[in-house]
Amino acid sequence: MPLPNQIEHAEFSKEQRVASHVRLVNGDNKCSGRVEVVHDNQWGTVCDAGWDLKDAAVVCKHMGCGTPIAAATGAFFGQGSGPVWLDDVRCSGNESAVTNCSSKALGKSTCSHEQDAGVVCRAQVVRLVNGSRSCSGRVEVLHDGQWGTVCDDDWSLSVAELVCRELDCGDAIEAKSDAYFGEGSGQIWMDEINCVGNESSLVDCGIAGWGIHDCDHYEDAGVTSPVRLNGSDSCSGRVEVLHDGQWGTVCSDYWDSTDAAVVCKEVGCPTGAEVTRNSYGPGVGQIWMDNVQCTGTEISLKDCTFNGWGINNCYHSYDAGVICRGRIDTVFYLVNLYLTTQVTD
Missing domain, CATH: 3.10.250.10 (SRCR-like domain)
Structure with a gap:
């Protein structure tokens, strides 16, 4: 197998990310098992080359299973079948799905199913x-x-x-x-x-x-938390941030879906984000952030690049908003759907 520094990495295209889904197979509960992704209506596995807790953390979070206990290697949960879709996965830990992580090109793996990767997650406690x-x-x-x-x-x-x-x-x-x-x-x-x-x-x-x-x-x-959505429900509304003990708004200059997705993730909502401008009425007080530019990996909106607190050329008629939605074509396949007493709600 090539060494990691000899492997050419590639990000999934938008089309590949949308088409890909994830499931855990052969585990003891819904939060453990062999990691499988589907592409072109065919399920395949993930190679364990470089597989670590950061990669497992992305899978656990994606599946609603809390934090990782182990990143399983060597087909710990048995060998899968079909293509090995992902190889040499390298997640930063902030991605919304393992298919958003850096990896070799889709389906271009040198692994056998003896190297299928898995995870053991601790469900939300x-x-x-x-x-x-x-x-x-x-x-x-x-x-x-x-x-x-x-x-x-x-x-x-x-x-x-x-x-x-x-x-x-x-x-x-x-x-x-x-x-x-x-x-x-x-x-x-x-x-x-x-x-x-x-x-x-x-x-x-x-x-x-x-x-x-x-x-x-x-x-x-x-x-x-320091960010809230002032709207009709907890996952949509005018974006407001708390700074220096005072809530204020965000200017919609350069406001895009990447920025909005960071907000949605921060407030615990689906990250299929739609941006809005003044759809929820003008705010009051300070306009705290302007010219926000997020990369999408930030934990909080305040970690994104912007002019500086309170530095803006905006009016409240330009207040930014978001609508956080799960993609309707995203399906999470959960197998072995039973929980131990410890993780039963």
């Missing part, structure tokens, strides 16, 4: 509830098959940021306390959380023990 959008709300964790809340004792911005990273929601702006998003019910699972900073999930942080606390639900913890 943290969620946000009762927020006005999907990336803000009361923090709840799944333990022993039951969702419960988190006490706000020692709840900090750094822990809130871990939650937002885990949920692919960009940066946290506030660690909310005192049941800001309403009181939960049932168990209070976590109290006095101690994170060291390298955890991939809130549930990896130190606690006295599951369900051990001296709290009531009026102390439930929550988080909010």
Whole structure:
């Protein structure tokens, strides 16, 4: 097999990305298995050359399966059949699908099915509830098959940021306390959380023990994120960002679908984005961002290139908006559709 530095990489075309779907096969649950993609109505596999946790993370996120536990190699989940569609995949970790990652040209693989790649993902064990959008709300964790809340004792911005990273929601702006998003019910699972900073999930942080606390639900913890959509639902509206403690808008100069997709991803919505201008009425206050230019790999809109905070030549009649939609021709094929008790909602 050629060495990595001898391989010519190529990005999928837009047509290839739209035509490609993903499934996990032969795993113990819907969040583990051999990775397969379909092209031209034919399922094929992924070669394990260079296959690592960054690549697995993209698959796990795409399948709604949280974070990766392992990037399986050597046909760990059995050998597939048909073409080996992808070889020498190199994901940055921010792509929305494995077919958006850099790789050898589609179908140009030197691998056999003995090298089929797979993933083992940890299904979502943290969620946000009762927020006005999907990336803000009361923090709840799944333990022993039951969702419960988190006490706000020692709840900090750094822990809130871990939650937002885990949920692919960009940066946290506030660690909310005192049941800001309403009181939960049932168990209070976590109290006095101690994170060291390298955890991939809130549930990896130190606690006295599951369900051990001296709290009531009026102390439930929550988080909010720095971008919101002011519209008819949580996945469409005028784009607003929080800076220096004040919400403001984004000018639609150079505003395009790549910029909008970053917003959709940040607020936890489908990333098939449609851009709008003043479709949701003019905002008020500051116009914080102008001439935004995103590459599409950013975690947050504020990570994109722009003029500088508050530097603009716009009026609110040019306020940018987005409509976040899943592509109607995107299908996720999930096999072995059963969950263990630990990951059952």
